[in-house]
Amino acid sequence: MVTLDIGAVIVAGRNGSHGLITEKDVLERAFQVGKDPSRTLARDVMSSPAISVDLGTSLTDMLKMMRDKEIRRLVVTENGKPMGIVTERRILDALI
Numbered sequence: 001m002v003t004l005d006i007g008a009v010i011v012a013g014r015n016g017s018h019g020l021i022t023e024k025d026v027l028e029r030a031f032q033v034g035k036d037p038s039r040t041l042a043r044d045v046m047s048s049p050a051i052s053v054d055l056g057t058s059l060t061d062m063l064k065m066m067r068d069k070e071i072r073r074l075v076v077t078e079n080g081k082p083m084g085i086v087t088e089r090r091i092l093d094a095l096i
Contacts, residue, residue, distance in 0.1 A: 020085070
């Protein structure tokens, strides 16, 4: 995440499910509990299931969902497959 300068990554499960790991997850769930991040598994720190929206969801609906769920990122899917991550900041930038 540091190398690629990104704040979150999608974790895809074998059964088609997906989770999300954010910088906050790593800091709170790995460092603060005394785990070595280089030896911590994705399943131990990810938020799962990830909250997702379909590719055709409107920006305002995404913002409402983020507000209601008190989150800042959503996994964007197409036909149930993760396509990317949209952040609150990116949506606001697009609307302004």
